[in-house]
Amino acid sequence: MTDGLAILLFAVFALLSGALLRFLLHGSRVPYSVALLLLGLLVGALAEQAWLPAWAQEFSQSVDYVAGIEPQLILFLFLPALIFESAFAMEVHLFRRMLPQIALLAVPGLIIATLLTALLVRLALPLEWSWPVALMFGALVSATDPVAVVSLLKEQSSRKRLETLIEGESLLNDGTAIVFFVLFYAMLLGGAVEAGVAQVGLEFLRVVCVGALVGLLVAAGVVLWVGKVFNDAVLETVVTIAAAYLGFIVAEHGFHSSGVVAVVTTAVLLAGVGRTRFSPEVMHYLHHFWEMLAYIFNTLIFLLVGIIIARLVALPPLHMWLSLLLLYLGVNVIRGTTIALLSPLLARLGIGLTRDKAIVLTWGGLRGAVALALALSVAQQGQIEASIREQVLFLTAGLVVLTIVINGASIGTLLQWLGLAQLPPAKQATVVKAEGLIHNEVADLLEALQRDPLLAHADWPSIERSLQRLRLSAEFQPRAPGPQEDLAVFYKRQLLESERQNYWNQFGLGLLDQGATARLVEAVEAALDGVPDLGPRPRLQGFWAEPPWLGRLARWGWLQRRRFRHLAAVYGTLRGYLQAQQALLGLATDLAPDPSMAAAARQQIEANLEQAQALLSELRHEHGRVVAQLESYTALRLLLNRQREAVQHLADEGVLEPAESRKLIERVEQQMFELARGRTDVLDRRA
Structure with missing residues (x-):
């Protein structure tokens, strides 16, 4: 057997053995890596036995070859x-x-x-x-x-x-x-x-x-x-x-x-x-x-x-x-x-x-x-x-x-x-709240399905009993939630982590550029350090305030372009921040361990919203031309995103052939790429 064939045979055996072990260990408490090591010891010991049949000799040669690896x-x-x-x-x-x-x-x-x-x-x-x-x-x-x-x-x-x-x-x-x-x-x-x-x-x-x-x-x-x-x-x-x-x-x-x-x-x-x-x-x-x-x-x-x-x-x-x-x-x-x-x-x-x-x-x-x-x-x-x-x-x-x-x-x-295999009690309380939200969504869908004439003969009582059994998994059963201070810390941390994910989601949709996303995520992570704090955000407030010297010297060529880029960055962070804070308002109530925490969180989030909205209004008033350009860019990016999704949907439905859908998606993405590259150039020309 050649060396290359020996390696290939071992790789195929390893992947098939791994797949079989993964299947057999499903639901077991035996770690996959431990089972693999024991299997390797067994294979290595058996492969050198003289009583192996002739058809197994080639596999034994493969084992010998990989055992001698450098x-x-x-x-x-x-x-x-x-x-x-x-x-x-x-x-x-x-x-x-x-x-x-x-x-x-x-x-x-x-x-x-x-x-x-x-x-x-x-x-x-x-x-x-x-x-x-x-x-x-x-x-x-x-x-x-x-x-x-x-x-x-x-x-x-x-x-x-x-x-x-x-x-x-x-x-x-x-x-x-x-x-x-x-x-x-x-x-x-x-x-x-x-x-x-x-x-x-x-x-x-x-x-x-x-x-x-x-x-x-x-x-x-x-x-x-x-x-x-x-x-x-x-x-x-x-x-x-x-x-x-x-x-x-x-x-x-x-x-x-x-x-x-x-x-x-x-x-x-x-x-x-x-x-x-x-x-x-x-x-x-x-x-x-x-x-x-x-x-x-x-x-x-x-x-x-x-x-x-x-x-x-x-x-x-x-x-x-x-x-x-x-x-x-x-x-x-x-x-x-x-x-x-x-x-x-x-x-x-x-x-x-x-x-x-x-x-x-x-x-x-x-x-x-x-x-x-x-x-x-x-x-x-x-x-x-x-x-x-x-x-x-x-x-x-x-x-x-x-x-x-x-x-x-x-x-x-x-x-x-x-007691480390489960989540901490305070964090577990927020998970139970989240499972409650999931259950409510499923209950709403259940009511809609019960009215569907195509499902008129379904065994709905049995279905409802199954849903009740699945509502809370064993590892997320509610326990004593722990001290009130821990609850407040985990609750705020959960909201801040949701805010951070919101910024990444906006980045994925093209609503935030690279710089705005990095600044907003950095501000959230600064709030997560130590005792989590929902606001205010000193780093963002310092960035939103235009340096006085930049406004006074804006008539000089390159400073004028820098000022416009700064305004674009301020608009991007303000817009992303507002959207994330609005999303947090609903979560603040849904995830709160008790009404008093929800009220305190909503008060801080509303203060964040009020401050950001005032700054955005001021930006629109003083720099309407730049804001209009940026809002046009955002709207166009959203429309291009929707266009790409529509093409993909028609391809999934079989209306478009794969080759045709790829061509259309490539055309849309080329437009998105050119739009992203050309935004700064447009701002420079407007400046």
């Missing part, structure tokens, strides 16, 4: 895509708020864990390892693996902040781990023995900073490119794929810095400041594509890890099994100790850290493909004593299996036991 290929093939998808899907505002906590865990936390693990290996395990070997091993196994952690959290967690903390740590601590791994690896091979703390610190800063700079440059290139494209889902998606791999390869091979930091930087920048540069119609497609790619790669990598461990790790003597057990217990204690030492700072930085979340943070420190790939690179180094190579590979592989199988399989139960 360690670097594991990192370079799977890691960029999985890291990019995870960082791209994170809520950037929350990630920024929690960055001090994440950095504390990813740098000092990993250093502490590395040193304690080296001490454990030297003093408690029956191994004759030198300090360089112990320190290299400590760095190798101390970093929580982003692949394993991210995969698990997507299945188990319902707490966005906790998920972001664990996920963010696993994404960033790889850079720290690689710096120390490379240093101690070089010491083991006879180089860099004299490196001191200062040199290590400088090398760490170089690795992280250069990686971040590479990611920044790649993100800038993507933003410039996609900014010149309009609604081309394939092109914009392909550019993000290239960006993920290009940043990783350039950082790792070109500058010997952290590829993971480069990819995380690129993804976070594209998800944050770069989000308005992508075509609004493409973002939904883009996230779905990356979610699908991450699922495929997770399926492949967990199965591959299981096969590699089963085929390459030799069964050791009894004392090594005891060492593995002690190591597993020890690294969990070390992680708990590290978090306990950092808890006073973790509790005060970012969004804080409670005792229950610290327990989950400790138990969620899984090891995975990254640690295994580094251990395989050690195992292939002929300059290291054979017994040490075998021990490092066995202990690392065993730790990967034990943390994923034991910690991964039980973390759902731990979340349930700590």
Whole structure:
């Protein structure tokens, strides 16, 4: 069998096995990643059996081939895509708020864990390892693996902040781990023995900073490119794929810095400041594509890890099994100790850290493909004593299996036991209110359907009973809502998050341009920081006030054009703000835990509306010509949107052939693109 056919056969088997497991595990509490790892171990063990029938021998050859995959290929093939998808899907505002906590865990936390693990290996395990070997091993196994952690959290967690903390740590601590791994690896091979703390610190800063700079440059290139494209889902998606791999390869091979930091930087920048540069119609497609790619790669990598461990790790003597057990217990204690030492700072930085979340943070420190790939690179180094190579590979592989199988399989139960599997009571109260709104809409539709003559013989009593049973799912059953202050905080936060989404929806419809969307979203996120506040918005108020010098000097050419652009931006933000506040008025009543909170919220929202309406009236009075132009642009954009929807509707109904509908949609989108590009030019000419 050729190498290419072996890879293809393994990929087909992996995807079919993953699909079957996903089907069988539906409704089960067994994590998908854990089941895949166990399947990989089983396949790897069975594939080398001599009693296999002849037809299975070719598949066994395929397993042999993938088991011998280069360690670097594991990192370079799977890691960029999985890291990019995870960082791209994170809520950037929350990630920024929690960055001090994440950095504390990813740098000092990993250093502490590395040193304690080296001490454990030297003093408690029956191994004759030198300090360089112990320190290299400590760095190798101390970093929580982003692949394993991210995969698990997507299945188990319902707490966005906790998920972001664990996920963010696993994404960033790889850079720290690689710096120390490379240093101690070089010491083991006879180089860099004299490196001191200062040199290590400088090398760490170089690795992280250069990686971040590479990611920044790649993100800038993507933003410039996609900014010149309009609604081309394939092109914009392909550019993000290239960006993920290009940043990783350039950082790792070109500058010997952290590829993971480069990819995380690129993804976070594209998800944050770069989000308005992508075509609004493409973002939904883009996230779905990356979610699908991450699922495929997770399926492949967990199965591959299981096969590699089963085929390459030799069964050791009894004392090594005891060492593995002690190591597993020890690294969990070390992680708990590290978090306990950092808890006073973790509790005060970012969004804080409670005792229950610290327990989950400790138990969620899984090891995975990254640690295994580094251990395989050690195992292939002929300059290291054979017994040490075998021990490092066995202990690392065993730790990967034990943390994923034991910690991964039980973390759902731990979340349930700590009460973290459900939403907080105060936030849950708003969810129950939302489910009530959904139920009311369904009840209205039920009444309309009961009057439909085509459904006259339906069993309506049975249908109504089914709806009542489905009204509230088990995880959203109402409980004691908690303290009144918590209710107020979650209620306001829910309204602010709805306001932020309203701005993104307006951007998707073309009602807001890139600058207005960014300013409005930034203002909401500033209001979300700390204790959420519905108003007023100091950042917006400062922007809406025209600088006095700009009005006085407006007769000078380029200042006149700048003034018109400022007026256009003010109009855009005012219009978007007014529309969002009007939408919030209804939600304020519908989502309020009690009437007094609804009244207070509505009062603040009405004050926001009154202020914005007064400013808009003043803008129309003083700059009617500019406002008329901007309103004409908005109306035309809405009409073009409706035209595109009408074409798509006729295509869905079969009235238009697919080829004809594509041509019509392309013509409409070309008009929309030219309208967006020409707006500034028109304002300049009017100026």
